[in-house]
Amino acid sequence: MKINLVVELEDKPGQLLKVLTPIAKYGGNIIGIIHNRKVQQKSVLVDVVFEIAEDRADKLLEEIKSSGITIRNVNEIKLSEKISVLLVGHIIHTDISDTINRIDSTGFAEVTEMDISMPELNKPSTALITISAVNKEKLEEALKILRKICEEKKIKVVEPLNEEA
Amino acid sequence: MIKIAIIGFGTVGQGVAELLLRKKNEIEERIGKFKVIAVADSKSSVVGDVDLEKALSEKKKRGRLSGNKTAMEIVEDFEYDVLFECTPTNVESGEPGLTHIKTALKRGKNVITSNKGPLVVAYNELCKLAEKNSCKLGFEATVGGAMPLIKLVKNDLAGSGILRIRGILNGTCNYILSRMEVERMPYEQILSEAIELGIAEADPSYDVKGIDAAAKLVIIANALLEKNVRFEDVHIEGIEDLTPEAFEVAVKRGYTIRLIAEVGETLRVSPRLVPLNHPLNIYGTLNAAEIITETAGRVFVIGRGAGKLETASAMISDLIDIYDRRDLRC
Known part of the structure; x- marks a missing residue:
């Protein structure tokens, strides 16, 4: 499962490790950290998005709490909206993992499916990728990021017909 | 008289x-x-x-x-x-x-x-x-062409609240794309056959770059959606970069690819994934349009776009x- 955890940390070195170390210990995979909102003189709010096996989540949160960290908010991120787009171009040679990472690292959207066809070396390849996001607005935002990446990498994006009125 | x-x-x-x-x-x-x-x-x-x-x-x-x-x-x-x-x-x-x-x-x-x-x-x-x-x-x-659209929307759909109009407005592109879907031949080969058959012009760029469809979209936007837009306002992508493999991957997942001109919030002409069972998935040189309205739902027209x-x-x-x-x- 994917979790968005908001914690309040003292504004001094080493505090973030108190959150990240237990996540790593329970086998969690950190997707994104947003670390810039000062709430008071001496503390900051930090958003951590990570993935973790469902049966370990409770234990992990308890451990973070017991280390004295104030948890402001915990949310499971459900990717309820999805869209499939077709990419045509040099998808592999333009660093496919970078393309995927830049979507996944948003924390609100990820590439959940990918179907690639490579005809010949040095010829354009094709991929049908599915992006999932927490809601429609975030899906549109993820799509914008993808359009920008593909413009940079000269990959053609074929988007689906939008089925809403 | x-x-x-x-x-x-x-x-x-x-x-x-x-x-x-x-x-x-x-x-x-x-x-x-x-x-x-x-x-x-x-x-x-x-x-x-x-x-x-x-x-x-x-x-x-x-x-x-x-x-x-x-x-x-x-x-x-x-x-x-x-x-x-x-x-x-x-x-x-x-x-x-x-x-x-x-x-x-x-x-x-x-x-x-x-x-x-x-x-x-x-x-x-x-x-x-x-x-x-x-x-x-x-x-x-x-x-x-012969596909009724302007008077259909102005007269018969009057008062229905037109939200969006989109469709296939260039028969040459549709001919090329539907053959790529069915025969999985390269774009260049089908284009040169289309030129030979007189379906595409000797200089096909006006069609395949999406310019013709964009011009029609500007007319639709101004006349039917009161948009007051110019040709430069249309985001235009043509069909030249599409490959047979693109169709292969798309069809496997239940889609085809068609050049769609759409006006709603924005104006764009671009190749789009169209579900295989969607009414806009038409074949050959035909044109089609989908009118999305507030009170009359969706209305589709299909007809011969040129000749x-x-x-x-x-x-x-x-x-x-x-x-x-x-x-x-x-």
Whole structure:
């Protein structure tokens, strides 16, 4: 499962490790950290998005709490909206993992499916990728990021017909 | 007696002449008697009580008409009631059609055109001119050929709250893409066959780069959604980069690819994934449009987007729309 955890940390070195170390210990995979909102003189709010096996989540949160960290908010991120787009171009040679990472690292959207066809070396390849996001607005935002990446990498994006009125 | 002038005597102008001959009785039943008082192409003309049969055979045999009055002289000086403007499209300047249409409207003459250029360049100006001079401008033939769209939306869907319109507005692209879907052949190969068959122009860029579809989209946006937009406002992508593999991957997942022109919040012409069972998934040179409304749901039309008689038939429907004597309520 994917979790968005908001914690309040003292504004001094080493505090973030108190959150990240237990996540790593329970086998969690950190997707994104947003670390810039000062709430008071001496503390900051930090958003951590990570993935973790469902049966370990409770234990992990308890451990973070017991280390004295104030948890402001915990949310499971459900990717309820999805869209499939077709990419045509040099998808592999333009660093496919970078393309995927830049979507996944948003924390609100990820590439959940990918179907690639490579005809010949040095010829354009094709991929049908599915992006999932927490809601429609975030899906549109993820799509914008993808359009920008593909413009940079000269990959053609074929988007689906939008089925809403 | 309704007096007609035909300016532009290429494929479309000749198509109009043929239909005026062939459908004379049917048309006169609806609008009363008419006659053609002038026909002009870019370098010659025939004026007076024009014998269309003769004009058609003359043009066919000699490549020109017998007289020397210029198109502009006719548009400016002759006493016609309605001008059929069938000159070739130029989406940048709109000329020569733009000057013809403006001149006729300023004189209070009705105009029926198949020429996209003037409408893309100056839709609002032309509408104001028509209104000011109490005359009508018919342009059904500029979008989708014989496929009814302009009058369908303006008249039959009036009051339904048009939200978006999208569709396939270029038959050449659709022909290429539907063959790529079915035969999985490379784009270049199908394009060169299309050129050989006369489905694509020798210089196909106007079609395959999406320019033609974008011009039509601008007309739709201005005329049917009151957008007040220009050609430069359209985001345009063509079909040249598409590969057979793209179709393979798409079809495997239940989609095909079609060049879709869409106006809603934004204007764009681009290849899109279309579900295989979607009504816009049409094959060959056909055109199609989906009109998404607030109160009437979705309405689809499919028809022939180009061709001599198809385009002319849309112009004849404008003629009848302007002069119809019949009350359609019974």
